[in-house]
Amino acid sequence: MNNQLPRFISDLEPWELRFSRKYRVELVHRMNELLLEKxxxxxxxxxxxxxxxxxxxxxxxGDQNLTLKTIAKFEEALDDDVFEIPLPDLTKRTHAQGVKVxxxxxxxxxQKISIDMAAIVLGVESTRETFSKEQKNCLWxxxxxxxxxxxxxxxx
Amino acid sequence: xxxxLTIEELHTGIAAYVYALRFDGSDGHLMNEFxxxxxxxxxxxxxxxxxxxxxxxxxxxxxxTQYLIDMFNYIRTVAPKRGFIEHQQKGGLAKCRFYENDIGxxxxxxxxxxxxxxxxxxxxxxxxxxxGLKQTRTxxxxxxxxxxxxxxxxxxxxxxxxxxxxxxxxxxSRNGRSRLSQSATKMKIQI
Numbered sequence: 001m002n003n004q005l006p007r008f009i010s011d012l013e014p015w016e017l018r019f020s021r022k023y024r025v026e027l028v029h030r031m032n033e034l035l036l037e038k039x040x041x042x043x044x045x046x047x048x049x050x051x052x053x054x055x056x057x058x059x060x061x062g063d064q065n066l067t068l069k070t071i072a073k074f075e076e077a078l079d080d081d082v083f084e085i086p087l088p089d090l091t092k093r094t095h096a097q098g099v100k101v102x103x104x105x106x107x108x109x110x111q112k113i114s115i116d117m118a119a120i121v122l123g124v125e126s127t128r129e130t131f132s133k134e135q136k137n138c139l140w141x142x143x144x145x146x147x148x149x150x151x152x153x154x155x156x
Numbered sequence: 157x158x159x160x161l162t163i164e165e166l167h168t169g170i171a172a173y174v175y176a177l178r179f180d181g182s183d184g185h186l187m188n189e190f191x192x193x194x195x196x197x198x199x200x201x202x203x204x205x206x207x208x209x210x211x212x213x214x215x216x217x218x219x220x221t222q223y224l225i226d227m228f229n230y231i232r233t234v235a236p237k238r239g240f241i242e243h244q245q246k247g248g249l250a251k252c253r254f255y256e257n258d259i260g261x262x263x264x265x266x267x268x269x270x271x272x273x274x275x276x277x278x279x280x281x282x283x284x285x286x287x288g289l290k291q292t293r294t295x296x297x298x299x300x301x302x303x304x305x306x307x308x309x310x311x312x313x314x315x316x317x318x319x320x321x322x323x324x325x326x327x328x329s330r331n332g333r334s335r336l337s338q339s340a341t342k343m344k345i346q347i
Contacts, residue, residue, distance in 0.1 A: 006191040021229045062249025
């Protein structure tokens, strides 16, 4: 048997192969699929995205070098995602990892973050004001970085 | 005395199965021969002058090679993963085209690989044959492409006869995808 890979494939760098498969061919196929799923015409999508029809035609034919802006405009016009960026699974984060992250932050940086988060929770304008007893209780009840917020109030 | 073809299973994915035709006794299947033939191609001066890139060095980054890379990746990775769905857009991207009588082609720019698409719409398997560079308006005008189309058509007729006699059949995989029965890969098709 002589079913070896063609030279133009075997000579490629791994990232080039990935680029060709994932971002050149598969991405454009996904965009075409989305258009079929939504049942929209190219004319409608081009109008929504503010493009010429010829540009969209080139995009969907794979003749256009796609930028992230182009993909974003396409997604907005179709009101759907071409691809999703997965969120980190926070449930797998252990207590030990959390402590490690905290220790890496300098005291000032940690304090700033805590002040901002506390301000968001309480809805206060100034982040440097001293919190009242009721506000501290509110922080505890919401259980969001409460301990840090308490520490920073003592500092301030 | 006719020649014999066998069917070889190439790639399987969650959405489609890809097979290839092989002449009995040959080193590789027809699709592989197409790619190996194209990689050895050296552009003539005339081709270089007509080349869209004006790339006289003919490096890996030339459009011609890019079309072949796209086509290879489409058949090997993208189609088994996403299935064979016909897109209306004309242009450079590797895609499948369905013609009449289950015959179709994988096209990427000016390149074509002819083959047989079998199964219901949206759940098709592909049996790849040989192809080439299409420089004429229709493939019938090009003797080489016409010959490849004839081979694929003959193979399709032989496969349909085998279906009727019950020697082989199309079955469903675990995830409901169309695939040829095991006996198909052992069968010899006379053309």
